[in-house]
Amino acid sequence: MRLPSSLRALAESLAKLPSIGPRQAIRLALHVSSLPREKQQALLGALGELSRVSRCVECGFPHEVSGDRCEICADPNRSARTVMVVEKETDLLSLEKVGRYAGRYLVIGSLPRGGTLSPEQQQVLARRAKMAQDAGGLDELILAVSATVAGEHLAGAVTAAMGGAARKVTKLGRGLPRGGEIEFADEDTLGYSLDSRH
Amino acid sequence: MRLPSSLRALAESLAKLPSIGPRQAIRLALHVSSLPREKQQALLGALGELSRVSRCVECGFPHEVSGDRCEICADPNRSARTVMVVEKETDLLSLEKVGRYAGRYLVIGSLPRGGTLSPEQQQVLARRAKMAQDAGGLDELILAVSATVAGEHLAGAVTAAMGGAARKVTKLGRGLPRGGEIEFADEDTLGYSLDSRH
Numbered sequence: 001m002r003l004p005s006s007l008r009a010l011a012e013s014l015a016k017l018p019s020i021g022p023r024q025a026i027r028l029a030l031h032v033s034s035l036p037r038e039k040q041q042a043l044l045g046a047l048g049e050l051s052r053v054s055r056c057v058e059c060g061f062p063h064e065v066s067g068d069r070c071e072i073c074a075d076p077n078r079s080a081r082t083v084m085v086v087e088k089e090t091d092l093l094s095l096e097k098v099g100r101y102a103g104r105y106l107v108i109g110s111l112p113r114g115g116t117l118s119p120e121q122q123q124v125l126a127r128r129a130k131m132a133q134d135a136g137g138l139d140e141l142i143l144a145v146s147a148t149v150a151g152e153h154l155a156g157a158v159t160a161a162m163g164g165a166a167r168k169v170t171k172l173g174r175g176l177p178r179g180g181e182i183e184f185a186d187e188d189t190l191g192y193s194l195d196s197r198h
Numbered sequence: 199m200r201l202p203s204s205l206r207a208l209a210e211s212l213a214k215l216p217s218i219g220p221r222q223a224i225r226l227a228l229h230v231s232s233l234p235r236e237k238q239q240a241l242l243g244a245l246g247e248l249s250r251v252s253r254c255v256e257c258g259f260p261h262e263v264s265g266d267r268c269e270i271c272a273d274p275n276r277s278a279r280t281v282m283v284v285e286k287e288t289d290l291l292s293l294e295k296v297g298r299y300a301g302r303y304l305v306i307g308s309l310p311r312g313g314t315l316s317p318e319q320q321q322v323l324a325r326r327a328k329m330a331q332d333a334g335g336l337d338e339l340i341l342a343v344s345a346t347v348a349g350e351h352l353a354g355a356v357t358a359a360m361g362g363a364a365r366k367v368t369k370l371g372r373g374l375p376r377g378g379e380i381e382f383a384d385e386d387t388l389g390y391s392l393d394s395r396h
Contacts (some may be wrong), residue, residue, distance in 0.1 A: 001270060001294040003287070004262040006247035013244040018229055023288075024217060030287050031216055033251045033260050044245050046211045049204035050238055053231045062231050064202040072199055089201070089228050090221075096199040 007033055058131070060107040060124065061089055072096075072104060079103045080135060083128070083166075084142040085158050087151075095144060103140075111154040117161065125161035132165040141166035147174055147192075205231055256329070258305040258322065259287055270294075270302060277301045278333060281326070281364075282340040283356050285349075293342060301340075309352040315359065323359035330363040339364035345372055345390075 002008070007029045015025035032040060053062045056070035063070035072078055082103030086092045092105050106128055112118050117125070132138045143158055145151035155171060163169045175193035176185055185193070200206070205227045213223035230238060251260045254268035261268035270276055280301030284290045290303050304326055310316050315323070330336045341356060343349035353369060361367045373391035374383055383391070 001259075001291060003291070004251050004260055006244070006250050006262060007260055009247060010244040013241050017226055019222060019225070026288060027217070028215055030260070032245070033248050034253070037249070040245065040248055043211050044242060046204070046208040047230070047238065047242050047245065049207060050231050051235070052204050053202050055232070061199075062202055062205055062228070064204060070199075090224060093199060093201070 003030075058128075059092075059105045061092060061105065077102065079139075081139040082142065083132065083138055083140075084144050085162075086144045087146065087154060091144060103142075108154070108158060111150060111157060115153055117157045122161060125158060129162040129165040132162075138166035140168045140170060143169065143171045145171070147172075201227075256326075257290075257303045259290060259303065275300065277337075279337040280340065281330065281336055281338075282342050283360075284342045285344070285352060289342060301338075306352070306356060309348060309355060313351055315355045320359060323356060327360040327363040330360075336364035338366045338368060341367065341369045343369070345370075 003011070003026070007026075010032070011022070011025040011029040014020055014028050015022045020028070032043065035043075052064050054064075054068070055061070056063055056073050057068045058073040059070060061070045061072070065071065065074070067074060079102055083106050084095070084101060084103060085106045085108055086095065087108060087110055089107055092107060095101060095105075106124070108121055108124065109118075141159075141162060143155040145155045145158075159169055173196055174189070175196050176182070176189060180189070182190065201209070201224070205224075208230070209220070209223040209227040212218055212226050213220045218226070230241065233241075250262050252262075252266070253259070254261055254271050255266045256271040257268060259268045259270070263269065263272070265272060277300055281304050282293070282299060282301060283304045283306055284293065285306060285308055287305055290305060293299060293303075304322070306319055306322065307316075339357075339360060341353040343353045343356075357367055371394055372387070373394050374380070374387060378387070380388065
């Protein structure tokens with residue numbers, strides 16, 4: 001006895017998604033197959049709607065608006081002379097919530113396991129650097145990477161690929177987070193907070 | 199700035215699936231939206247194929263074969279006088295791999311949080327009990343539930359709902375698992391293994 005082939009095929013598709021293991025994929029496929037037809041249709045419909053989404057040619061963020069740029073990159077009030085490089089779309093959303101940044105973004109993705117940028121990432125950075133150069137160069141390139149070893153590596157790689165197009169390359173500040181008690185802060189955080197005291 | 203509405207709608211659909219939280223749902227929606235169109239189509243296709251799956255009227259296991267019964271329930275070599283109740287489809291698959299059981303199954307689902315069977319589960323059990331009674335009653339009803347408190351509760355509820363249709367109600371044996379060392383076994387397991395010594 002095995003699962004029907006359509007269920008196995010769906011589980012295999014699902015197992016290819018990030019953070020979904022083969023057992024979870026089987027459970028999900030079984031769950032979806034047990035849903036009433038109208039709920040299956042709703043899921044199919046939601047997936048189908050993705051055909052309306054395209055990626056902004058400038059920053060890579062998904063958008064549905066007409067034209068080839070997202071809301072931010074099409075906004076004349078957002079300075080094109082500052083670019084903030086983020087790893088993930090959700091990082092961009094978190095940073096936008098702060099409401100203090102009036103420049104543009106570039107979503108670059110995680111650094112692959114090997115620690116070097118993928119050819120696609122190199123291409124995106126080279127294209128964006130050229131776009132910036134053609135417009136007279138950037139005033140500032142902000143590396144909004146996580147305060148982790150992987151983040152540092154990504155920052156290094158992005159600087160190497162695109163730093164030449166900017167007069168200044170900066171990184172997000174580090175130190176004690178809100179509510180952070182000195183007693184419980186690790187040494188690196190305390191070191192940052194000392195270096196960036198004000 | 200927010201995610202495009204189609205991405206948010208997909209994330210909301212995904213967040214309704216078991217074991218997928220809202221953040222993972224957003225990550226998944228973003229990932230799927232960044233896939234090339236042909237991979238999105240493949241996923242859509244796999245989901246669409248689920249329309250070929252139906253549930254066996256006798257045991258509830260999904261099947262694609264014509265007719266209203268699955269392979270096992272349609273197999274004249276599998277005794278209809280023994281029914282093994284399992285919680286999940288994957289439990290059935292694990293038990294079938296052992297290759298020692300020649301009866302039928304009934305997939306009943308987990309016991310809801312409140313600890314009492316849902317009206318749907320009650321209905322499935324009542325229908326299956328009637329089917330068994332009409333055929334002269336079962337020789338044996340096997341409760342293949344996990345060796346957990348939740349499993350015990352489920353076993354109790356199933357016995358109450360369907361035990362009357364069987365001459366004998368049994369549970370899977372308990373004791374030391376393969377490779378289990380006495381030194382590391384917990385008291386309950388050792389107690390089971392003493393009770394079931396042979």
